[in-house]
Amino acid sequence: MVKTYSGFKNKATWNVALYLGASEGMVGIVQMCNNYQGLRDIMTQCGYTATSDGVRFDDPTLDTKRLDEVILELRK
Numbered sequence: 898m899v900k901t902y903s904g905f906k907n908k909a910t911w912n913v914a915l916y917l918g919a920s921e922g923m924v925g926i927v928q929m930c931n932n933y934q935g936l937r938d939i940m941t942q943c944g945y946t947a948t949s950d951g952v953r954f955d956d957p958t959l960d961t962k963r964l965d966e967v968i969l970e971l972r973k
Contacts, residue, residue, distance in 0.1 A: 906960040909952045913959060914967045916948040927971045933964040 905911035917927050917936070930936040937954045940946070947953045 905963060907958055909956050909958050910960040910963055912948055912950050912952045913954065913956075913964060916950075916952075917964075917967055918971055924971055927968055930968055933959075933961045933968060936964075936968060 902908045902911045905914060917923055926939060927936060930939065940954055945954070
């Protein structure tokens with residue numbers, strides 16, 4: 898049985914997904930991006946390296962394919 902965290906691969910991915918949809922301003926940034934890599938680049942350029950809970954946007958355990966899906970959903 899594969900363990901998940903609220904339907905995500907791990908807690909870090911869940912936390913980033915939650916952060917992406919947490920505010921109108923963040924959703925506005927997400928809507929400018931085609932994928933997680935693009936979002937991570939924008940956040941880094943603006944000086945943001947982690948969520949407010951301390952999960953780094955470049956955390957190697959993040960399921961970036963799932964975060965791409967989250968971004969596409971938020972862009973609708």
